[in-house]
Structures are given as structure tokens and as C-alpha cells.
Amino acid sequence: MDKTLLLLPGPVTLAQPVLQAMARPMINHRGAAFGALLGRVEAALQPAFGTRGDIVLLGGSGTIGLEAAVANTLERGDLVLSASIGVFGRRFADIARAYGCTVEEFATPLGARIDAGALRERLTADRERSIAAVLLTHNETSTGVQNDMAALAPVLREHGALSLVDSVSGMGASAFAMDAWGYDVVVSASQKAFAAPPGVAMVAASARAWQRIESVTTPRFYFDLRRARAFKGNGQTPWTPPLPVLFALDAALERYAAVGLEATFARHDRYARAVRAAFEALGFTLFSRPDAHSVTVVAAGPPPGIEAAALLTRLRERYGVVLSGGQGELAGKIVRFGTMGDITESDVLGAIGAIELALADLGARPSVGVGAAAALSEMVRVEVGT
């Protein structure tokens, strides 16, 4: 199938001007035009992050941003509380372990978001303030769960531990107020809600995090945030930047700003609600708990009698609709539908129609059109605000 509808939770479908930007001629990365681009990208990202502080760009995928967050703020032997809610949270903890930190796990059942009260209890019990940092995931892509970052923020502030936040698949799709909430290091990446190609990670740090970044002795070089910030001051990056990705990110952020934050948040919410409604009407089981739904990825178990892998294959090969499967212990158990990128209501509805067709091909017989009808009524309901 040549024509595909990419609905992964990243990388995402890109708009034509964003794709075309990657074909621009290279420019001098030590020249004024590059400095202006870097300034535009940072200025466009700041409202989404909810910060007036520095946002450093690193060449690489989101993981380089997470590794930079750890290597630049933590020391070997530091006690780190990992409040993981899935595969990506565990990976963040693995990075901390790789740098010699002692990781304590703060467990949350899969599918649930972090319970702010329980986290407060654990942190209050740390009277000695031996926990140096807490690792958090804003939006856990593997389970379709979004944490309530506004509710967790005061819990972190009361304790005083450094907060390191993975918002790779959350940032830009719903409100985030880094400065007001008091988070210390927040990481995102180009290929998710900002609707640009993969290849650039973004790292924002609070004033106290920058103090820490200046003082920790952990070895770092390529992603030394001190060096990245110093070069940014001169409109440069320390190393040759991924220019095509940055051209595309610049173009994507121009489109993002033209639509506006609120409308972008509402769109992600509307699509995710529509997909959830369709899945439920078609007999899928939503994986995220009712108070924990993500706006960027909907994770659900297939209807009884349907294999997730067979459904994904049929969708891709016969209907050109590309969704994701489960990761880790959820491999083969769920499908994941991404709502980010340059997609429209009709793309979402088309994909739901294709899911109905694929289910019928595989022998399931939901009443024709129930998924699409549920999605449509959710879209209309959300649109008119009832």
C-alpha cells in the first residue's frame, strides 16, 4: 500500500511545508541566519513549556535529552526516586542507574497516573532529604497515561528534590507551566506534538537546576548543557547541528504558533476523546484509567477474539493505516493510536472506519458504523462544548 495514514505516537505525519523545509540549502551554522533560527525556535517553544528560561536544543532523539538531564544534574551515588508509570519511565530510571545513581522505585499500577497523595507520603517520610531527585513522565506513551503535572508540582516543591520530567510525548499537546509549577528540568523532542521530524531534543532547566548543572562533577561532553547554553548565547550550537531537522522544526513551530496553544490543546483533546469513544463502542478496552487518559496516545486492548498483531497488520497492509502495538509487557496486548501531527478530523474518522473494516475482515461483527458514530458524536459534542 503506497498511501499510508501514519497514526503512531511519534514520529508523526508532517505538513507539506515542514517536509519541504528539509530540502532547503544548507547554511553556515556559525552565521547570523542560524542564530536567528535558533532564537526563533527557542522563543516559539517557551510558551509551550511555560518557561521564560533557556531551552537548549540537542542534536539527537528524545533520549539524548533525558540522558543530558541525568548527566548534568546528578552525581554517582545520588538517591533518585523513579516515579515511573511505564516503559519510558523505566528507561529514564535505567539512564540514572547507568550514571551510578541509586534508584528507588515508586510504584504505580500500569494504566494509572501517579497518586499525588501517595507520592507526598513517600517524600514526607524522607525527613533527612536523602532523595536528590524525582524522575517523572508527563505523558507515558507506552500506556496512554498522562500524569496530572499541576497536582504533582506542589508535592515536589514541598520536599525540595530536583524534579526531572520526561515530556517527550506530552509537551505541546496540553498546558504545561514549568516556571509556575516549579519543575527543574523538562525534556521534550521534535517528533511528537510539535509535528516536526525526529532529530532534535529540547531541554529546559530552572535557575536552581542551572546552579546544579554548573556544579556537578559527572563527566559529560557532547551534551554538556553548560557548553550548549554558552554557545546558544552566541546564536550557535557547540557542534554541527542537524540543519534539515531544525529548518523543519522552525517551519512546524511557525504553523504551531499560527494555530495557537489553546486551539492545539483542544484539537489533541478532541481527537483523543473521539478515538476513545470509538474504541469503546467497538468493544476495545481502554488501557488508561478514566482519570488518566493521555491526549496524545490512546492505548486499548482489542475486542475479545481479536489479536492485536493481526489487527495492526490488516490495518497497515489492506487499509494503509499505521497504528502502534504494545511495548514491554503490553506487547501483543494493546494497540496505540497517536493523535499528534498534521492530521485532521477526517483522518481520524477515516482510520476509525478502517478499524471497523479490519475488524470485520478478522471476523468481528460490531454493528456497522458504531465506532464512527461514537467518534462523530464526541467530535460534535466537544466542538459545541456541551
Ligand code: PLP
Ligand atoms: N519518553 C517518552 C515518553 C517517549 O514517548 C519517547 C519516544 O517515544 C521517549 C522518551 C524516547 O524518545 P526518542 O525515541 O526520541 O529517543
